[in-house]
Amino acid sequence: MPLTFPPRFRGRSHDPRTATVVGRLLGPAILVCFLTGVFSHYLQEPPLWLAGHLPTRPISGYRVTQGLHVISGIAAIPLLLVKLWTVYPRLFVRPPIRSVLHALERASIAILVAATLLEVFMGLLNTVQWYPWPFSFRQVHWSLAWVVIGSLLLHLAVKAPVIAAHWRRRAAADPEAAADPGADGAELAVDRTDRRSLLFGLAASVGAVTLVSAGQSVTPLKDLALLAPRDPDTGPQGLPVNRTFAAAGITRDDLRSWRLRVDGPKPYELTLAELRAMRQHRVELPIACVEGWSKSAHWEGVRIKDLLARAGLPEGAPLRIVSLQRQGGYGVTEMDRAYTRDGLTLLALRLNGAVLAPDHGYPARIIAPNRPGVLQTKWVTRLEVLA
Template sequence: MRFSWRFPVLKYPSFTGRLHDARTATAVGRLLGAAIAVCLVTGLISHVLQHPPAVLANDLPSRPAWGYRVSQGLHTASGIAAVPLLLVKLWSVYPRLFVRPPVRSVPHALERLSVAVLVATALFELFSGLLNIAQWYPWPFSFVPVHFAVGWLLTGSLLLHMAVKYPQIAAHWRRRSPGTLALPAEDAPDRRALLAALGGAVGAVTLTTVGQSVTPLAGLDLLAPRHPGHGEQGLPVNRTAAGAGITERALREWRLSIDGPRPYQLTLDELRAMPQHEVTLPIACVEGWSKSARWTGVRVRDLLDRAGAPEGALVRVTSLQQHGAYRVMVMPHTYARDPLTLLALGLNGRVLPPDHGFPARIIAPNRPGVLQTKWVSRLEAL
């Protein structure tokens, strides 16, 4: 018996379909570029509000009250819309990944490297963002700093790619490509059909998810992991009291400490005896959902004035929760002194429930949800 070993010969794939061309790539790229630009700008706003640089640590704006809700809603919506746009963009250009020879020169190698970085960072940003919306983190690193850092890599690689490809982009930007770059007329109906299908896909994923922040569209909120009306007292909950390690004993023994030149403590009954104010403000979370609610409580500035806190002081807020990155939060004076900022004791006309921060929580305008500290035990004027 005689055996013969034959190794398969690797062949590059061949692409016979139309529309893998510069005109289609440019048409899709315009839409993708707009979505990514909105995502990058609103992501920067979100990061600055959550982790302000030292120069802004005490001067972040508290108005408009709905500012963070709009910017983070746009961030999530544009990121979700960019997913089908990116997939179709890659479909239109992927034959270029298999051109021979793979590298023709040093400049060509650098161009391909920049494209590899662009594709990798875009895929990482969009799909890690989707997992963050679902609050699923199957990776060992902290999401926020890595997502922020990779966003800068994406920005740089995108600008470099646009600079390198500017002649092709300019040539195919208009509806009709000039001169020798004109494409076969028979491709036009297919291209229109592709773009129409892409528009339908973008519209579908947007309409079925944006209702988590645009409450008039909440009835279409089929694919988003949060519904703005689902949750105790009509407001969603990200972290429950049990999940934060809040015990019944800690609640029974609760006292609010206010530290300043004239420190003092208050019981819950004493807080309720103080002048109460009602405001309507949204909770807007980094995962993209938001919902307005009526909050009742004591103005934070009244508590600080009683402690003799200076007007421009930063305020450190400490929670009863046992663990978590936002157990301690520092609030700029622009928020602490805003008349809309409350130490809330009630929600939608009822007592604040434990999962929403009983006995007291912070609610402030234009503030990320992770910084609206629940189960507040201490306010310190710094």
């Protein structure tokens, strides 16, 4: 058969109806991923208007939202690929540019596709903690999210008439038949069967990647988590470790000479024995990491509010938390007053009934409700009050 250019695409799997159906699934996935990403970002870098008002309840809030963030992002991958496959024949439309407005429309689509592919690709690599680029993942990922959502809204506004015409099956019936006047009923029936097969395969692939990756945050599915980069049950004391004490640049001598310093109107230092002699509290809290894994554990230690009160500080003072670590990010973190006044926020000394393992932050680490895992600082050596 002789080749023609531009090629002619007759199959209904490339028509506006199919693109609209796939878009109805892809849109919510992107929206969930965006909203949960905004929530995660604001917990890590709260704006001034949120100071003192960060939510500490529900205690598993970050576990749920970050789990949804990673699950929806992974589910978006097959949806995005199929969406691009349904519309790629538009690349062969001639003339490629019909007007200034048409050129702007095509440019906006190019930005949307490029930004979305890069955003999903970077997020996927983040789940395995592989960063082959020289720039900050978090800042670029955050900026790209706004580019994606902005260009998506622009695309939806431009394509609103087409989407409305093909949103419902009945409304799409006439445009579909009119798309190829030469096609008979048998051809249209085959085309609809092809479309159903495509959508069935898409649903199966989305379901499969979700089932084999969601178990790192959804406990009932943990035995199916074949593609999850973390097994929440694997690690010292039954909990995974993202950064070991050796990777953080901490030596055994650092741990042996450890002291806790608390700054305030009445600054003081404590040895580990003195810290253990204080009233201990037990809590069950999850630890949830930005990579998507999470697990609940039993923690025991001294309440942050008690440590502040001993230094002569009012309840709910914002803190800067300093770690012993010399390598890697988050060696110094800040804690909002909403956490410091919460009775569940501990300087933990024990995990699941045993003294903290060095990789889990021995001698002392932070554990707080509804707080990103990267901010649950390990190897804490100093608490400083912020103005």
